[in-house]
């Protein structure tokens with residue numbers, strides 16, 4: 001995997017016209033808005049973004065992420081290693097109106113002249129991170145600080161569509177109601 005950094009801003013029209021392909025590593029400090037979820041020192045995300053046009057001449061970007069992140073187990077509060085592999089297609093549109101006209105399997109991305117690749121990757125990463133994650137065999141009583149070793153765990157369905165994230169959110173709001 002390439003260890004070069006991901007460029008930040010690119011010209012939208014040029015990228016689409018040339019079918020530009022960008023890849024690189026996004027580090028934790030480049031994604032400050034996820035700092036509450038992810039340890040910035042342990043977060044490295046391999047990103048590949050390919051621009052182009054689809055069959056109907058729509059401007060699109062295909063975003064692929066490959067990352068290993070450390071989340072917090074919601075049962076024992078210990079570190080939990082979680083692998084993320086996601087791929088999504090973003091429809092690049094100038095505004096909300098065009099966003100509504102996109103096919104259902106496209107995520108809208110509003111951009112006019114420039115595209116911020118860091119922001120794009122951060123958004124996809126945010127969608128791919130499970131809201132609630134537990135160790136596979138976590139039997140910890142609710143005492144924090146016991147999990148010093150990092151175990152791999154299953155998170156609530158590795159999300160590759162916004163709908164599975166939504167499902168996770170709904171589950172969580174149900175949990176909250178019970179408390």
Ligand SMILES: [Zn+2]
Pocket residue numbers: 073074075076077078134135138139140147
């Ligand atoms: Zn745990």
